Structures are given as C-alpha cells and as structure tokens.
Amino acid sequence: MKSAVITGITGQDGAYLAELLLNKGYKVFATYRRTASTNFWRIEELGIRQHENLHLVEYDLTDLSASIRLLENAQPDEVYNLAAQSFVGVSFDQPHTTAEITGIGPLNLLEAIRIVNPKIRFYQASTSEMFGKVQEIPQREETPFYPRSPYGVAKLYAHWMTINYCESYDIFGSSGILFNHESPLRGLEFVTRKITDGVAKIKLGQQDCLELGNMDAKRDWGFAKDYVEGMYLMLQADEPDTFVLATNRTETVRDFVSMSCKAADIAIEWQGKDEDEVAIDTATGKTIVKVNPQFYRPAEVDLLIGNPQKAKSVLGWEPKTTLEGLCDMMVKADLIRNKEGRSF
Numbered sequence: 001m002k003s004a005v006i007t008g009i010t011g012q013d014g015a016y017l018a019e020l021l022l023n024k025g026y027k028v029f030a031t032y033r034r035t036a037s038t039n040f041w042r043i044e045e046l047g048i049r050q051h052e053n054l055h056l057v058e059y060d061l062t063d064l065s066a067s068i069r070l071l072e073n074a075q076p077d078e079v080y081n082l083a084a085q086s087f088v089g090v091s092f093d094q095p096h097t098t099a100e101i102t103g104i105g106p107l108n109l110l111e112a113i114r115i116v117n118p119k120i121r122f123y124q125a126s127t128s129e130m131f132g133k134v135q136e137i138p139q140r141e142e143t144p145f146y147p148r149s150p151y152g153v154a155k156l157y158a159h160w161m162t163i164n165y166c167e168s169y170d171i172f173g174s175s176g177i178l179f180n181h182e183s184p185l186r187g188l189e190f191v192t193r194k195i196t197d198g199v200a201k202i203k204l205g206q207q208d209c210l211e212l213g214n215m216d217a218k219r220d221w222g223f224a225k226d227y228v229e230g231m232y233l234m235l236q237a238d239e240p241d242t243f244v245l246a247t248n249r250t251e252t253v254r255d256f257v258s259m260s261c262k263a264a265d266i267a268i269e270w271q272g273k274d275e276d277e278v279a280i281d282t283a284t285g286k287t288i289v290k291v292n293p294q295f296y297r298p299a300e301v302d303l304l305i306g307n308p309q310k311a312k313s314v315l316g317w318e319p320k321t322t323l324e325g326l327c328d329m330m331v332k333a334d335l336i337r338n339k340e341g342r343s344f
C-alpha cells in the first residue's frame with residue numbers, strides 16, 4: 001500500500017487530493033492546524049472524514065522539528081505540500097506571516113525529507129501568481145517570473161528551493177505552477193466563490209448587493225478536481241520537473257459575474273465605469289453588484305492565461321471541465337447550501 005502526506009487537508013485542494021489518493025488505495029496522512037474550532041467541512045462534504053485509510057495529524061508547516069516527526073511517523077512515499085497562507089489580498093497586510101508559512105514552510109519539509117529519507121517524493125504547490133506582471137502570454141514554464149504580492153514572492157522562494165534541493169541532494173521534488181482553480185469547496189474569500197455565494201443569496205432574497213474590487217482582472221479558471229489529478233501525475237513521472245496546469249482560456253471577473261447570474265437565471269445589465277460600475281437586475285431595476293475600492297490590491301496581477309502543453313505531452317494531463325460547467329456547478333451548490341441555511 002502506497003502512503004502519502006498531504007499538508008493542508010482543511011483547504012480546497014487538500015480535500016480533493018485526499019479523496020483522489022484514497023480512491024487509488026493510498027494510506028493518507030493529512031495535516032491540519034490546531035484551531036479553536038475545527039474546520040473539517042470539506043472532507044465531510046466529500047464523505048471521507050471517517051475513511052479507514054485517512055489519518056488526521058495535527059501539524060504546523062512553520063515548525064521544523066514537527067516536520068521531521070511527521071515524516072518519521074508516516075514514512076510516506078510521497079509528500080504533497082498544499083499548506084500555505086494562500087490569500088493574495090491578506091499577504092499585503094501580513095507579509096511576514098505569509099513569508100514564514102508560504103515561503104519558509106516548504107523548506108522545513110524539504111529539510112525533513114533530506115534528514116528522514118531523501119527517497120520521499122515531494123510536490124510543491126507553486127502558482128501562476130509567480131508570473132505576476134505580464135512578461136509573455138500565454139504563460140508557460142519558461143516565462144520569466146515577476147511576482148506582484150508578498151504571497152507571490154514567498155511562493156517563488158519555495159519554488160526555487162524545491163529546484164535547488166533536487167539539484168543539490170537528488171531529491172525528487174516537482175512543482176506544479178497551477179493557475180486559479182475553483183470548486184464548490186473554494187473558500188468564500190476568493191472571488192469566484194464570493195460571487196457564486198453572493199449571487200445565490202441575491203437569488204434567494206437573502207442579500208441585496210454584492211461588492212467587488214477590480215472587475216477587469218483576467219484569470220484562467222479551472223476546476224480543482226481536475227487539477228489535483230495533475231499533482232498526482234507529477235509524482236508518478238520518471239523525473240522531477242516543473243509543470244504549468246491551466247485551461248488556456250482567460251476571462252474577466254465581470255465575465256464571471258455575468259456567467260453566475262445566468263446560471264442563477266438572473267438577467268443583468270452592466271452600467272457605468274470603473275468605481276461607478278454596477279450590474280442592474282433588469283427584472284427589478286435594483287443594483288445587485290457594485291464596486292467597492294476597499295477590495296482593490298496595492299499591486300494587481302492583470303492577466304493570467306496559461307499554456308498547459310507540457311503537462312499534456314509529458315503527463316497526459318488535460319482539464320476536463322469548461323468554465324461554464326464549473327460556474328454552473330458552484331452556483332447550484334451555493335443555491336442549495338443557502339436554501340438550507342448553511343454557508344461555509
């Protein structure tokens with residue numbers, strides 16, 4: 001029986017990856033942080049919390065000795081490092097914490113692998129945020145990096161440390177440069193889920209208006225469940241490497257709002273520009289979306305669109321879900337949850 005450590009089981013990707021590996025017959029050691037109240041709702045939604053091969057381990061990525069103990073106890077074949085302070089907006093307010101968790105944290109795991117067993121394979125959750133300011137489109141593995149947030153800078157450090165540990169100590173460390181991936185399990189602070197949850201509440205009469213920041217930002221959005229397959233494939237490859245996972249389609253935040261309203265059967269009309277831009281519900285004449293500059297970022301990533309060709313040719317990986325399909329799935333899930341009075 002193969003075994004794997006997944007850090008960050010309480011997050012979106014950790015939950016989907018655990019489900020995938022359990023279905024493949026893995027023993028999974030999944031880490032969570034001690035918090036005053038537990039947040040296992042994602043693995044509960046997926047119905048895997050009580051799985052006999054899922055072992056929940058309390059752990060903090062910033063602790064080197066805990067990282068060593070984690071690997072000594074689990075003796076895994078593979079480590080998937082998904083834990084991070086992953087919210088770009090917060091990284092501007094908490095740059096130190098972000099650097100410690102998102103930048104130095106992965107180094108603790110690399111050191112632990114070096115000390116405990118250099119044969120353990122390591123996956124690092126790198127990100128399209130490392131591309132930041134547009135240097136080339138579509139972005140691919142060779143595109144120069146220009147991060148635009150403390151989060152992006154921290155991730156870039158961890159990305160290069162993963163490569164450095166491969167080259168220095170012959171550790172199998174692969175990085176997935178993943179573009180935005182979403183799902184009904186996405187955190188409510190991220191824009192897609194904020195929109196689908198907000199639109200569902202507006203449809204149900206539970207909320208009047210949704211306030212957003214930069215409507216012009218363009219993102220390459222895929223489905224998280226497709227992307228965790230790519231993580232798994234990276235650690236089954238013959239050689240460690242870096243791979244972009246993306247859909248090669250980009251849309252604005254505004255487009256995602258329009259798509260979500262359509263999925264909820266709300267007809268809208270856009271009016272105004274910049275900070276005065278609004279979306280009007282054509283049936284009621286009410287403003288249901290408006291701009292709040294509070295959500296603008298000090299430095300923005302304007303345009304992301306990835307080229308996943310290498311992942312396709314080397315790993316046989318391709319995204320399977322369209323953006324319309326993803327958006328529809330998220331809106332439907334949020335309509336059901338909000339109708340039942342449970343919103344995570």
Ligand code: NDP
Pocket residue numbers: 007008009010011012013014032033035039059060061062081082083084085086087101125126127128177178179180181182187
């Ligand atoms: P989430 O924010 O949903 O999950 C992050 C996880 O990290 C949570 O389980 C969180 O625990 C955990 N965590 C945070 N700090 C620590 C710490 N100090 N020690 C241990 N665990 C910690 O992220 P996603 O699932 O969306 O993303 C997974 C990874 O992929 C992240 O590293 C993210 O940066 C990266 N990524 C994500 C993309 C996306 O579009 N989703 C795209 C590219 C990269 P808690 O619940 O306690 O906060």
Ligand code: GDR
Pocket residue numbers: 086087088089126127128129178179180181189190191192194211212213214215217218219253295296297300301
């Ligand atoms: P991102 O995701 O920063 O790309 O990072 P997010 O959904 O937070 O923002 C996407 C874009 O939408 C704009 N935006 C808003 N964003 C939020 N959160 N809230 C708003 O109200 C809002 N209005 C407009 C943002 O300015 C931005 O341009 C995600 C995270 O999962 C990272 O961990 C991951 O590495 C990258 O995706 C790839």
